[in-house]
Amino acid sequence: MTFRSKIDWWLAAIMLVVIAASLATVIAASHGRSNGGLLTAAAVFVIGTVLPAWLLLSTAYTVESEVLIVRSGPIRQRIPPDQISDISPSSNPVSSPALSLDRLEIHHGQKRTLVSPKDKQGFIKAIRDAQRALGMV
Numbered sequence: 001m002t003f004r005s006k007i008d009w010w011l012a013a014i015m016l017v018v019i020a021a022s023l024a025t026v027i028a029a030s031h032g033r034s035n036g037g038l039l040t041a042a043a044v045f046v047i048g049t050v051l052p053a054w055l056l057l058s059t060a061y062t063v064e065s066e067v068l069i070v071r072s073g074p075i076r077q078r079i080p081p082d083q084i085s086d087i088s089p090s091s092n093p094v095s096s097p098a099l100s101l102d103r104l105e106i107h108h109g110q111k112r113t114l115v116s117p118k119d120k121q122g123f124i125k126a127i128r129d130a131q132r133a134l135g136m137v
Contacts, residue, residue, distance in 0.1 A: 001126050003117035005059035006100040015052040022048025063126035072097030081130040083108040
């Protein structure tokens with residue numbers, strides 16, 4: 001079962017401003033005649049448009065019977081449910097595959113992963129169901 005990330009309005013607004021500014025840079029550079037300017041504009045476009053759009057569209061968490069897959073842009077993390085010892089609410093602002101500060105902190109082994117599923121209760125239930133299927137709960 002796949003759970004989309006909750007997206008805070010302010011983060012979406014920042015990303016949309018970055019995308020708009022990047023597109024404006026590309027448009028402005030396309031009116032010039034410099035190849036260097038176009039190359040710079042292309043780099044700005046990729047970093048300022050493609051990456052934020054990729055993050056907004058791809059951040060999700062898939063709970064399967066033997067693995068939790070955390071996806072956010074280029075990041076892929078696989079967490080076996082049998083390694084998850086605790087899931088607790090968090091608003092830790094540290095960088096993570098979460099698009100909201102309304103987060104869950106997943107404790108697994110010596111690591112912690114922050115996620116922000118829209119349906120937190122459904123997400124926790126899916127993890128617990130996967131753990132039950134593995135004979136943990």
